């Protein structure tokens with residue numbers, strides 16, 4: 266929405282949320298304190314906020330004034346009831362549809378921006394049609410406009426999208442939305458489909474992307490077993506124009522709020538529509554991802570003489586990927602939980618993630634300081650990499666922050682207890698430098714390591 270406001274100064278954009286603290290943070294005068302860390306977002310918000318971009322909790326008033334409403338609320342995996350663990354929880358989307366049905370005036374175009382199961386638009390339409398039958402002379406159309414941005418590169422993705430997808434059956438409404446994007450997106454990149462294809466395309470895109478990560482991670486494990494190097498294999502297959510070079514980096518598996526949730530949702534829908542084989546196929550992508558994370562924690566324990574109980578381990582990176590402060594489904598969560606379960610003391614460093622967030626993810630309060638770590642199964646936030654590493658038996662690199670690519674392994678190695686290990690789950694450290702410092706090295710997908 267900030268990018269739309271930035272690119273279309275003549276359009277008034279109001280972002281509303283029920284969460285007062287979040288809205289306050291979006292209105293913070295200090296742009297470095299916006300609730301989402303995303304490179305370039307502060308500049309975009311800085312240009313548009315107060316001009317044609319407002320952040321507010323006045324939900325009903327803003328809907329009443331709007332010609333177009335984007336529903337962009339969370340759609341997490343259901344935790345209980347029918348479809349628990351797989352289906353998307355649509356309670357927030359339904360609540361929004363009901364609020365729009367109540368508060369809208371005149372003709373309103375309702376845009377599904379959240380990622381939704383196929384045929385959700387039908388439910389939204391039914392709620393809005395019921396509202397249309399009252400005597401207030403209102404009317405609604407529903408469009409699907411899924412968001413393909415990736416966290417960490419969101420601003421670039423939005424400013425120069427590969428494509429914008431608009432699904433719907435009302436040509437006038439589709440044109441109205443296409444016109445907004447047309448302010449900066451070339452017409453040939455604005456794709457039009459029916460509602461159901463649009464909804465399904467988003468789930469399919471995420472399923473294909475996640476599948477590539479699981480595929481390369483399965484080959485990484487095979488490389489480790491056979492003496493091959495997954496980076497060489499990735500280069501060799503990625504130069505095949507039919508395969509392409511992207512999304513072939515082996516690592517600790519995918520994270521983020523979307524991939525797992527969207528695949529499980531697809532799995533649930535396939536079972537629902539009587540396609541169990543298709544469901545099993547996609548479910549295995551998630552199973553492989555979970556396995557990869559447990560595999561990494563298991564091999565850390567194995568290399569450290571079969572026990573990490575009471576041992577200090579430094580964890581570099583907690584965000585699910587670089588350039589974001591998002592930790593939802595981060596591989597670090599599962600790996601750290603496994604190691605805490607094994608009794609390790611973890612000193613965790615991340616340039617953007619707060620210790621409050623990590624405590625929530627690990628469901629264990631932080632110790633006050635890395636110096637105070639003692640006993641088993643506890644963790645503390647390290648303000649610096651040196652603080653994380655001092656006295657550690659191993660360093661685990663779990664997020665590919667740029668800074669972790671150029672660490673001085675000689676100096677860090679001197680702070681560690683020997684024999685010491687580096688477990689590089691992102692393959693970002695220079696292997697020669699690590700080995701020259703007398704440290705043992707495990708790199709994902711490296712059969713020579």
Ligand SMILES: NC(=O)c1ccc[n+]([C@@H]2O[C@H](COP(=O)([O-])OP(=O)(O)OC[C@H]3O[C@@H](n4cnc5c(N)ncnc54)[C@H](O)[C@@H]3O)[C@@H](O)[C@H]2O)c1
Pocket residue numbers: 281282283284287324337338339340357360361378379380381412413414415416522523
């Ligand atoms: N994060 C991503 O990179 C990304 C990318 C593409 C698509 N999506 C999809 O976008 C949707 C939102 O994702 P997110 O990461 O921004 O989620 P989020 O949980 O960070 O944000 C959702 C916001 O909606 C607010 N909200 C909930 N119910 C509301 C209501 N009835 N009225 C007003 N506000 C309400 C919440 O307070 C919260 O601030 C999801 O469907 C997700 O799958 C996310």
